[in-house]
Amino acid sequence: MKKHVVFAAVALGLAAGPALVHAQLMEKTALTLDGAKKIAAVAETKAKAEGARVVIAVVDEGGSLLLLERLDDTQVASVNVGIDKARTAAIYRRPSKVFEDQVKNGRVSALALHGAVALQGGVPIIVDGKVIGAIGVSGETPQQDEDIATAGAAIAASFTK
Amino acid sequence: MKHITATVTGIVIAMLTSISYAESVSDKHGLTLEGAKKVIAATVAEAKRVNAPGSSIAVVDDGGNLLALERLDQTFAASANIAIGKARTSALFKKPTKVFEDAIKGGRTSMVTLGSDLQNFTPLQGGIPLEWEGKVVGAVGVSGAASAQQDEELAIVGAKSLDNMEMAGMTNGHTPLPVTYIDRQKVSDSFAKGAVLVGEDENMMHAARNYMVHASHRDKAGVVEVHELDTDIVYVLKGSAQLITGGTPVGIKIVAPHELRAPVVAGGEARTLVPGDVVIIPNGVPHWFKEVEAPFDYYVVKVR
Numbered sequence: 411m412k413k414h415v416v417f418a419a420v421a422l423g424l425a426a427g428p429a430l431v432h433a434q435l436m437e438k439t440a441l442t443l444d445g446a447k448k449i450a451a452v453a454e455t456k457a458k459a460e461g462a463r464v465v466i467a468v469v470d471e472g473g474s475l476l477l478l479e480r481l482d483d484t485q486v487a488s489v490n491v492g493i494d495k496a497r498t499a500a501i502y503r504r505p506s507k508v509f510e511d512q513v514k515n516g517r518v519s520a521l522a523l524h525g526a527v528a529l530q531g532g533v534p535i536i537v538d539g540k541v542i543g544a545i546g547v548s549g550e551t552p553q554q555d556e557d558i559a560t561a562g563a564a565i566a567a568s569f570t571k
Numbered sequence: 572m573k574h575i576t577a578t579v580t581g582i583v584i585a586m587l588t589s590i591s592y593a594e595s596v597s598d599k600h601g602l603t604l605e606g607a608k609k610v611i612a613a614t615v616a617e618a619k620r621v622n623a624p625g626s627s628i629a630v631v632d633d634g635g636n637l638l639a640l641e642r643l644d645q646t647f648a649a650s651a652n653i654a655i656g657k658a659r660t661s662a663l664f665k666k667p668t669k670v671f672e673d674a675i676k677g678g679r680t681s682m683v684t685l686g687s688d689l690q691n692f693t694p695l696q697g698g699i700p701l702e703w704e705g706k707v708v709g710a711v712g713v714s715g716a717a718s719a720q721q722d723e724e725l726a727i728v729g730a731k732s733l734d735n736m737e738m739a740g741m742t743n744g745h746t747p748l749p750v751t752y753i754d755r756q757k758v759s760d761s762f763a764k765g766a767v768l769v770g771e772d773e774n775m776m777h778a779a780r781n782y783m784v785h786a787s788h789r790d791k792a793g794v795v796e797v798h799e800l801d802t803d804i805v806y807v808l809k810g811s812a813q814l815i816t817g818g819t820p821v822g823i824k825i826v827a828p829h830e831l832r833a834p835v836v837a838g839g840e841a842r843t844l845v846p847g848d849v850v851i852i853p854n855g856v857p858h859w860f861k862e863v864e865a866p867f868d869y870y871v872v873k874v875r
Contacts, residue, residue: 442644474648478640482603486636 496546656693658712
């Protein structure tokens with residue numbers, strides 16, 4: 411089985427023994443480029459089947475871009491919107507729709523959240539209950555964007571270390 | 572009379588329409604996501620071949636807008652945006668970004684102010700324009716490899732993959748390159764003095780891609796040569812020579828971009844070449860025709 415995620419174990423203090431490691435460090439699961447490609451491929455297939463012209467962005471846990479695809483004939487403005495949606499979902503560990511809904515329901519102050527865009531279409535990538543990254547889609551309607559992102563993110567359930 | 576006027580008016584309008592069509596819009600080629608992915612795949616393959624410590628590869632269209640990006644595992648996160656900036660800068664100016672790095676390094680510091688107007692202006696080596704039939708259709712930017720130099724080398728390989736598609740005739744309706752034919756008289760004249768058969772003058776378009784052909788001739792020993800980019804595939808036709816490969820060149824000098832020369836080499840492996848022998852000297856390997864029994868003629872294909 412091909413590895414889509416890896417353990418990112420920090421080497422600091424390893425020599426000091428397992429107990430100390432346990433106290434000072436934690437094991438984390440990191441999304442690889444290979445995993446990001448699998449997610450984007452699912453989203454791309456769904457987008458093409460629907461004739462959707464979208465940007466698909468995949469970011470890591472820290473919100474930094476790992477992979478991006480702009481399907482042919484997609485509006486260029488969607489590049490940054492797609493990245494922004496993905497970053498929002500990654501660093502706030504929830505779908506970006508949450509913030510769009512909050513604003514819609516009167517919590518306008520959600521617009522002030524640092525590093526977030528209150529736009530539906532960013533979905534976290536979850537492995538073993540932890541958010542290890544996110545996918546953001548932009549280009550069509552907010553609902554269609556999110557559906558495509560959700561389809562991509564869902565494949566992460568099959569990822570193993 | 573009325574009929575004629577109307578017809579003439581109609582003709583004039585038709586002419587104006589066709590003229591204004593010709594002047595108002597033009598045809599152009601746009602890079603597809605598939606094309607962008609091929610450029611990235613070629614760049615990634617090269618990064619792995621040279622054991623680059625990492626890299627982010629960005630491909631933008633002719634407007635500098637991102638089409639595709641990949642960040643290899645373990646590559647530092649900031650490299651993604653730097654790669655986008657290099658590609659964008661290269662596409663918008665239709666130049667390698669090294670031009671700007673060199674200009675600023677050379678004292679034209681005021682060039683950094685371009686950044687305020689151009690979003691993500693990145694005057695750092697590692698951005699290369701993507702050309703199709705002589706027109707810039709986008710650019711590739713690389714960041715996160717061992718050095719800015721290596722960033723650029725990877726980007727060049729990526730950019731060339733687009734040319735290769737054209738050369739291979741995988742052009743979706745575009746015309747493949749013409750066949751090159753060189754008659755025996757020209758070939759034998761070239762061997763008589765030693766000459767570039769393909770890669771210069773009217774055949775320069777080949778060199779702009781990925782190979783050259785030399786009709787080489789030697790009357791005496793040469794110097795130690797190192798080609799950073801070219802792999803030499805040698806077929807011996809006439810005479811014999813002692814060839815030293817490998818070792819450490821002593822007193823090395825750069826004589827042209829990616830071309831190094833030295834008077835001698837320390838160490839290395841010696842071989843005697845005779846007609847019929849084939850030698851393949853990979854790029855980066857020092858080689859030296861130390862002793863020559865003239866006339867020594869050999870056919871060389873240089874591959875990049």
